[in-house]
Amino acid sequence: MDNRSTGGEPRGRKRHRDKGRxxxxxxxxxxxxxxxxxxxxxxxxxxxxxxxKARVDAAVEALGYVPNLIAGGLASAGTRVIPVxxxxxxxxxxIEVVHGIQQTLESAGYQMLLASTDFDLDREAQLVNTVLGYxxxxxxxxxxxxxxxxxxxLREWGRPVVEIMEHGDDCIDMSVGxxxxxxxxxxxxxxxxxxxxxxxxxxxxxxxxxxxxxxWQGFRDRLTELGLEAGLLLEYEQPASYRIGVEAxxxxxxxxxxxxxxxxxxxxxxxxxxxxxxxxxVRIPEQIAVTGYLGLELxxxxxxxxxxxxVARMQMGVEAASMLLARLAGETPTQSRRNxxxxxxxxxxx
Amino acid sequence: MDNRSTGGEPRGRKRHRDKGRxxxxxxxxxxxxxxxxxxxxxxxxxxxxxxxKARVDAAVEALGYVPNLIAGGLASAGTRVIPVxxxxxxxxxxIEVVHGIQQTLESAGYQMLLASTDFDLDREAQLVNTVLGYxxxxxxxxxxxxxxxxxxxLREWGRPVVEIMEHGDDCIDMSVGxxxxxxxxxxxxxxxxxxxxxxxxxxxxxxxxxxxxxxWQGFRDRLTELGLEAGLLLEYEQPASYRIGVEAxxxxxxxxxxxxxxxxxxxxxxxxxxxxxxxxxVRIPEQIAVTGYLGLELxxxxxxxxxxxxVARMQMGVEAASMLLARLAGETPTQSRRNxxxxxxxxxxx
DNA sequence: CTGTTAGCGCATTCAG
DNA sequence: CTGAATGCGCTAACAG
Numbered sequence: 001m002d003n004r005s006t007g008g009e010p011r012g013r014k015r016h017r018d019k020g021r022x023x024x025x026x027x028x029x030x031x032x033x034x035x036x037x038x039x040x041x042x043x044x045x046x047x048x049x050x051x052x053k054a055r056v057d058a059a060v061e062a063l064g065y066v067p068n069l070i071a072g073g074l075a076s077a078g079t080r081v082i083p084v085x086x087x088x089x090x091x092x093x094x095i096e097v098v099h100g101i102q103q104t105l106e107s108a109g110y111q112m113l114l115a116s117t118d119f120d121l122d123r124e125a126q127l128v129n130t131v132l133g134y135x136x137x138x139x140x141x142x143x144x145x146x147x148x149x150x151x152x153x154l155r156e157w158g159r160p161v162v163e164i165m166e167h168g169d170d171c172i173d174m175s176v177g178x179x180x181x182x183x184x185x186x187x188x189x190x191x192x193x194x195x196x197x198x199x200x201x202x203x204x205x206x207x208x209x210x211x212x213x214x215x216w217q218g219f220r221d222r223l224t225e226l227g228l229e230a231g232l233l234l235e236y237e238q239p240a241s242y243r244i245g246v247e248a249x250x251x252x253x254x255x256x257x258x259x260x261x262x263x264x265x266x267x268x269x270x271x272x273x274x275x276x277x278x279x280x281x282v283r284i285p286e287q288i289a290v291t292g293y294l295g296l297e298l299x300x301x302x303x304x305x306x307x308x309x310x311v312a313r314m315q316m317g318v319e320a321a322s323m324l325l326a327r328l329a330g331e332t333p334t335q336s337r338r339n340x341x342x343x344x345x346x347x348x349x350x
Numbered sequence: 351m352d353n354r355s356t357g358g359e360p361r362g363r364k365r366h367r368d369k370g371r372x373x374x375x376x377x378x379x380x381x382x383x384x385x386x387x388x389x390x391x392x393x394x395x396x397x398x399x400x401x402x403k404a405r406v407d408a409a410v411e412a413l414g415y416v417p418n419l420i421a422g423g424l425a426s427a428g429t430r431v432i433p434v435x436x437x438x439x440x441x442x443x444x445i446e447v448v449h450g451i452q453q454t455l456e457s458a459g460y461q462m463l464l465a466s467t468d469f470d471l472d473r474e475a476q477l478v479n480t481v482l483g484y485x486x487x488x489x490x491x492x493x494x495x496x497x498x499x500x501x502x503x504l505r506e507w508g509r510p511v512v513e514i515m516e517h518g519d520d521c522i523d524m525s526v527g528x529x530x531x532x533x534x535x536x537x538x539x540x541x542x543x544x545x546x547x548x549x550x551x552x553x554x555x556x557x558x559x560x561x562x563x564x565x566w567q568g569f570r571d572r573l574t575e576l577g578l579e580a581g582l583l584l585e586y587e588q589p590a591s592y593r594i595g596v597e598a599x600x601x602x603x604x605x606x607x608x609x610x611x612x613x614x615x616x617x618x619x620x621x622x623x624x625x626x627x628x629x630x631x632v633r634i635p636e637q638i639a640v641t642g643y644l645g646l647e648l649x650x651x652x653x654x655x656x657x658x659x660x661v662a663r664m665q666m667g668v669e670a671a672s673m674l675l676a677r678l679a680g681e682t683p684t685q686s687r688r689n690x691x692x693x694x695x696x697x698x699x700x
Numbered sequence: 701c702t703g704t705t706a707g708c709g710c711a712t713t714c715a716g
Numbered sequence: 717c718t719g720a721a722t723g724c725g726c727t728a729a730c731a732g
Contacts (some may be wrong), residue, residue: 024726035726037702068724071724081484128561135420241647242647242651246398252709275651275652298621328457374709387717417710420709421724422723423724705728710724716720
């Protein structure tokens with residue numbers, strides 16, 4: 001085993017590639033202890049004497065040691081990485097949730113691996129497979145609907161899984177979200193209560209975004225129950241944009257029998273409509289009322305301010321991450337399905 | 351050495367934990383080849399006979415094999431992970447860049463590890479250390495300014511590094527961004543050309559965001575060169591929000607000698623100001639002009655539409671990732687420092 | 701509290 | 717074109 005550790009020609013003949021990187025063993029040698037002791041001093045300091053801990057810390061400092069998390073992950077099958085799988089990074093909703101997740105995870109020393117499915121469940125299935133290849137400590141994904149293979153694989157995986165955005169009866173492991181149907185029903189109730197009669201639902205990307213469809217269904221069903229005109233739907237294929245909001249307002253006003261209120265599937269569309277109304281001199285809410293969904297800060301500053309269903313997105317992220325972390329810390333949560341609820345913000349637009 | 355591999359009591363006594371997970375060796379056994387051959391069939395199919403390739407593929411399919419990227423990473427010191435380090439996830443600019451990066455990376459089979467520094471260079475240094483522990487294939491970070499240790503470590507690291515957002519003389523390895531001073535100067539030029547005399551710069555979070563300060567410096571310097579009143583600055587500690595824009599407009603109008611134009615350090619602030627002006631009946635741009643920086647879609651729909659400096663953020667992300675990928679593919683880029691430039695969008699607000 | 705031993709799952713030598 | 721040996725850097729099991 002060639003003990004000539006002196007003379008140090010750095011040409012490590014046998015090593016795959018000499019990164020010159022300081023390893024645990026280097027620290028161990030420096031501190032005069034066994035490698036495993038260094039490992040313990042670093043990961044579970046309470047199982048090591050103060051003396052040793054101090055020596056190890058000094059050695060770490062002196063050599064500039066940085067743990068190789070990959071190696072640790074291989075050995076312990078857990079990498080302190082949490083994949084977060086969302087449908088899209090161009091949609092504000094997800095961004096804010098992701099933000100909450102990231103903050104919470106990072107402050108607990110976990111890293112977030114972010115991936116997007118583009119609303120494609122097959123792509124999601126593939127991504128889940130891929131990210132599981134990183135031996136993550138847990139997984140966060142979006143929605144309650146997944147390919148059966150995903151559900152099965154994650155269930156038997158045995159590590160914490162949190163599904164976000166949606167609230168329902170059944171989840172893989174844990175969930176935090178809102179119930180889309182209730183959301184839609186609430187807005188129908190509110191508008192009906194304000195005396196509106198012909199309410200139009202305008203949405204974008206609904207083909208792919210089934211949660212938007214759920215809101216629509218709740219909205220429609222409630223209208224039906226109330227004996228009001230139901231089923232007025234304006235649907236756009238593209239993802240949400242101010243432009244689509246503009247177009248929707250235009251289309252609504254051109255209808256033979258125009259609606260007296262439009263509930264948009266998100267605040268982006270509603271904002272576009274509001275600004276366009278302003279530009280054209282269409283009076284809101286007198287001529288037509290406008291409401292949204294999200295509770296973006298912007299809505300409060302529009303003229304008139306936007307009536308919208310607000311969901312605590314950042315908090316949803318924080319809670320999702322917290323549940324995950326709690327489980328990783330060995331706690332058994334009292335509640336594994338969390339309904340984050342929502343809030344109707346009354347603006348001047350309806 | 352206990353050769354009794356027969357009899358298969360699944361109680362793997364010696365294994366750390368039996369995840370029941372299918373490994374490369376399982377596939378090899380199934381296909382009747384050596385493990386290394388499976389590895390080659392999967393990673394470098396051209397170095398394997400068609401026959402073997404087919405057998406391996408079949409075995410992979412049959413067993414549902416998913417590669418353990420951690421193990422692969424340990425062995426080959428490269429994990430197909432790209433850490434992306436940005437100052438904040440609550441700022442739209444970064445989100446869009448991140449989006450571009452993510453799309454590009456993911457379509458090339460790489461995963462993004464996203465972390466944020468909260469504009470703290472020490473935190474950045476610590477994060478760089480941490481993420482290097484994942485043996486990433488490359489790194490993307492924000493700005494050209496870093497702690498010396500970060501620069502040194504990344505330089506000698508030997509893998510591709512891209513710095514985004516900023517353009518300057520010197521970078522660690524590669525960079526894609528814009529030059530803040532030029533941005534500021536351009537807007538000063540534009541406003542001066544339109545005949546404005548007293549221009550105020552209003553910014554938020556400038557203490558921490560040195561790139562915003564660079565824009566301010568460029569703006570001020572150019573005004574000085576033009577012999578105009580320079581140095582009018584309204585600074586808010588908080589991060590950008592519509593609210594701050596509102597406050598800034600109010601403060602500006604209350605100044606003993608109010609400015610005739612305000613250039614905001616981003617479109618969020620400018621939008622807040624514009625909407626507030628609308629609410630109060632302050633005429634824009636006659637009474638006071640308003641401009642921004644970013645080129646958010648929203649600006650186009652405001653009344654009046656917003657004059658702003660637009661930067662192709664998504665494209666910046668795409669280019670950053672592409673440069674990185676090109677290098678990983680062994681190409682030598684012709685240009686390692688890329689100035690993405692910008693675009694002055696003329697709206698009605700100035 | 702500390703050390704010994706073995707091996708996580710794969711890819712890199714080097715031989716055939 | 718294929719295979720055998722070896723080790724990436726670290727930690728789970730046992731001892732002591």
